Amino acid sequence: MDISKERVVVLGGTSGIGYATAEAAAAQGAEVIVVSSSRSRVDEASQALDVVGEVVDLTDSDAVDGFFAGLGQLDHMVYTAGESLSLMPIADFDLVRARGFFGLRYFGALTAVRAAAPRIRAGGSITLTTGTAGDRPTAGWSVAASICGAVDSLTRALAVELAPIRVNAVKPGVTRSPMWGADAGAFLDETAGSLPLGRVGEVTDVADAYLYLIGQRFTTGTILTVDGGTLLA
Numbered sequence: 001m002d003i004s005k006e007r008v009v010v011l012g013g014t015s016g017i018g019y020a021t022a023e024a025a026a027a028q029g030a031e032v033i034v035v036s037s038s039r040s041r042v043d044e045a046s047q048a049l050d051v052v053g054e055v056v057d058l059t060d061s062d063a064v065d066g067f068f069a070g071l072g073q074l075d076h077m078v079y080t081a082g083e084s085l086s087l088m089p090i091a092d093f094d095l096v097r098a099r100g101f102f103g104l105r106y107f108g109a110l111t112a113v114r115a116a117a118p119r120i121r122a123g124g125s126i127t128l129t130t131g132t133a134g135d136r137p138t139a140g141w142s143v144a145a146s147i148c149g150a151v152d153s154l155t156r157a158l159a160v161e162l163a164p165i166r167v168n169a170v171k172p173g174v175t176r177s178p179m180w181g182a183d184a185g186a187f188l189d190e191t192a193g194s195l196p197l198g199r200v201g202e203v204t205d206v207a208d209a210y211l212y213l214i215g216q217r218f219t220t221g222t223i224l225t226v227d228g229g230t231l232l233a
């Protein structure tokens with residue numbers, strides 16, 4: 001599981017789960033590149049982690065292609081980019097907003113995979129991000145749950161098509177991160193109380209799963225759940 005000197009690109013690596021993954025990979029000696037859409041976040045993260053940072057809007061396929069063309073070869077691509085998903089009950093369904101959610105989390109991932117795959121060295125990997133909402137949705141989560149289900153299936157399909165590149169995904173349960181905003185304390189406490197392990201995830205818990213999938217050289221097509229027992233609750 002030695003990833004020292006391997007090149008790891010974390011798309012969405014300037015905040016939350018992606019940031020923790022970038023930090024863990026850098027701590028293991030990997031050459032890390034963090035990517036996201038806002039200049040301020042990229043500057044802050046790349047300075048704090050002492051890694052290279054690039055500003056790319058992952059919903060812009062030309063920008064994604066240009067970024068990977070300039071990057072050259074890499075060993076591992078991690079995709080954690082996402083925005084806060086506001087709930088959308090069917091009565092309020094809005095096609096433009098729904099397409100926007102798929103645009104970043106599903107088509108953004110697929111666009112990045114297309115650009116990255118030809119540049120991934122032997123032994124390398126792609127790790128995507130899904131979520132437990134796909135298996136245990138609550139009311140209002142139709143679009144968010146569908147994205148998770150789509151990414152689950154995409155992971156398995158890519159693992160077959162892109163082999164021997166390994167393609168896996170991490171499935172976090174509720175994880176304390178900037179995605180939930182500053183006022184999420186009560187929600188996170190309530191969620192913690194409902195889980196077998198009595199707490200929500202921390203970004204470092206979830207980062208461990210990405211590091212495992214990057215370094216584990218015989219795992220592909222796997223969705224690794226890190227949820228404190230959410231799927232059992």
Ligand SMILES: NC(=O)c1ccc[n+]([C@@H]2O[C@H](COP(=O)([O-])OP(=O)(O)OC[C@H]3O[C@@H](n4cnc5c(N)ncnc54)[C@H](OP(=O)(O)O)[C@@H]3O)[C@@H](O)[C@H]2O)c1
Nearest residue numbers: 012014015016017036037038058081082131174175177179
């Ligand atoms: N936290 C949870 O409880 C949880 C649970 C299950 C699944 N997930 C999923 O895990 C992923 C990471 O979540 P997180 O909690 O780490 O969220 P986060 O802290 O909000 O981080 C999201 C990252 O995505 C980047 N991003 C957003 N839009 C982008 C765009 N158009 N182009 C490039 N980068 C973009 C953000 O940076 P910029 O703003 O600079 O672009 C940021 O670095 C998301 O897909 C989320 O849905 C999270």
